[in-house]
Amino acid sequence: MAKADSKDSQQSSGHVAREVARLILTGVWREGATLPREIELASRFGVSRASMRESLSLLKAKGLIASKQKAGTHVRTRFDWNMLDAELLNWTLTALPTQEFAKQIMEIRRIVEPEACAICATRGTDEDFARIERAYRGMDAAGMDRVAYAEPDLQFHRGILIATGNDFLIAFGATVAAALRMSFNLSSTNPGAPRKSLPYHRAVLEEIWARNPDGARQAMHKLMDLTEQNIVSAMSRQKKKDTEDEKARTRRAR
Amino acid sequence: MAKADSKDSQQSSGHVAREVARLILTGVWREGATLPREIELASRFGVSRASMRESLSLLKAKGLIASKQKAGTHVRTRFDWNMLDAELLNWTLTALPTQEFAKQIMEIRRIVEPEACAICATRGTDEDFARIERAYRGMDAAGMDRVAYAEPDLQFHRGILIATGNDFLIAFGATVAAALRMSFNLSSTNPGAPRKSLPYHRAVLEEIWARNPDGARQAMHKLMDLTEQNIVSAMSRQKKKDTEDEKARTRRAR
DNA sequence: AAGAATTATTATGTCAGACATATTTTCTCC
């Protein structure tokens, strides 16, 4: 987890890109909108045009924007945004961690991970399984420590994807990572929640070792159920807390 | 199709990025390898360092490379490559359209699209369905014209993903687009093949209109079966042709 | 006055050269 954190926000260029992305994701700059010219953007963010262009280059690569000579730079339609990109996922997560976002990410996880798990049980090598088991042991060793639990949890899920040998499923690991990070952030209101998933992970592991695709799929499905349950309940709890805070603030303001 | 083509290879910066990506994808620059310093890269590709950096910025965004001050720029591990990115997919497709690649892309399509189709039948609006039907009509109208068939075919599949309302499934459209482009390229050896998928598309459309999730899932599953069949047979045909060409060339050389 | 052709404008695209910064490597000294 800490390693992944150190990866983003590396340079100023990354910061600027993240900020522009935030403005787009939050709808300040809408789809189809033409954003200010490069020189203006550069001065607004306090960097040179060269650096600004590198930031924009990053966002172009993620499908957020497109430029045309003289015409300017415009925001592309949502359909072209590469939401399965690791950074973009994190930016979205911090910019607007809505319930809708959570539901969507869990919906696709439910589609992909159980099947990936079945493939893993079929094609995975013993080394693959050993790596997954190591992750499981790490989770177990973490005990009630939320922070220590997070990293091996990710490795567990990623290990399954890697074991499929399918590059596209492996790339899906970025989405899983974002989902787990979301869960982690939400678990602050219920520190014991993560640990509860341990037996479900164990069930997955056992089915995999048994090379039982159907069982593995089912076990992963149950794990997804639990995860989604945790997330939605945590989000409604959070939402409730937020509205209470809001009320308190208004009361104080009066 | 033509529209999508005009989007890539826009500027010199894109060309250079594509070329560097090719070198990485084909294994000339392996995972973990440190690539030449920016000044050298720039002169090698005949651009300025500023442009070179913009290209590298693009590749950083796609997870292919990472840079550290003084240490240089290195190729990241495959696990970090965002293979679900539209451009990266196309680059891979043109750089090394292997049978392995085809199998992997079809494997994930089989996982995602039938479920997306079921969701589409459940949650899609009538406008969504109408858009999908329009695409179907476009395919029908194309007749045996491979080129005219390709665009509505993509719109059909993309329409289903869009109808789910799930941003991640929508983003998966890039992968589907790459797969269809691959199919299109392969269909040159068998021009009649695309048209054969029409009744399968029709079946999908009908199940969707009937708001029958299970039927829609099944219909899409059958379409996936047919598509995969077409691809693998076309690839083996292509492979056979390639080896024959190879033989002929060796004969001539003697 | 409407429309076509031409010119001017402008924002992105590209270039060159310089300095800043953070590591790595080398060197020095104990």
Add this chain to the structure above:
DNA sequence: GGAGAAAATATGTCTGACATAATAATTCTT
């Protein structure tokens, strides 16, 4: 031989300039 200081170096950033293509304005024609 190891610890610490100094030098070297590749990326990071900045400035200012010119090229290019698409748009906007202008002129000319009918």
